[in-house]
Amino acid sequence: MRRFLSSAKYAVSGLAYAVRTQRHMRFHLGAAAAVLTTAAVLGVSRQSWALLIGACCIVIAAELTNTAIERLVDLASPELHPLAKAAKDTAAAAVLIMALGAAVIGLLVLGPPLAERLGWLEFNN
Numbered sequence: 001m002r003r004f005l006s007s008a009k010y011a012v013s014g015l016a017y018a019v020r021t022q023r024h025m026r027f028h029l030g031a032a033a034a035v036l037t038t039a040a041v042l043g044v045s046r047q048s049w050a051l052l053i054g055a056c057c058i059v060i061a062a063e064l065t066n067t068a069i070e071r072l073v074d075l076a077s078p079e080l081h082p083l084a085k086a087a088k089d090t091a092a093a094a095v096l097i098m099a100l101g102a103a104v105i106g107l108l109v110l111g112p113p114l115a116e117r118l119g120w121l122e123f124n125n
């Protein structure tokens with residue numbers, strides 16, 4: 001139990017570091033808060049909650065991994081190097097792909113009930 005708490009403390013410290021230093025991480029957290037608040041207001045199904053929470057967690061985990069790779073590259077290759085560029089660029093691409101996928105999931109899950117709530121369409125499904 002003590003080892004678990006100690007590991008959790010380091011993990012929270014890593015999360016706090018990413019929030020403090022990464023503008024994109026703050027953006028992802030803000031977007032996740034907006035999505036989950038909208039889901040709560042709309043009263044979506046349990047399956048929809050699972051999809052939305054999964055999508056948010058995957059994007060935040062990807063951004064944390066990207067931050068870890070950036071810091072490792074900065075440590076290992078403070079000078080400019082094509083491999084350092086490739087590592088940072090591909091890690092950033094991974095976040096982009098996951099963020100785009102999460103945005104599509106958000107639109108598919110929240111779009112129809114939101115449009116119905118706003119009176120834009122009759123939604124019978």
Ligand SMILES: Nc1ncnc2c1ncn2[C@@H]1O[C@H](COP(=O)(O)OP(=O)(O)OP(=O)(O)O)[C@@H](O)[C@H]1O
Nearest residue numbers: 021022070077078079080081082084085088089092
């Ligand atoms: N050591 C390096 N060698 C070659 N290219 C690099 C190197 N470091 C960064 N780059 C290039 O510059 C881009 C921006 O990197 P930079 O570290 O400035 O910002 P970042 O990756 O968003 O990290 P930070 O969180 O520090 O702002 C990278 O995606 C990469 O293309």
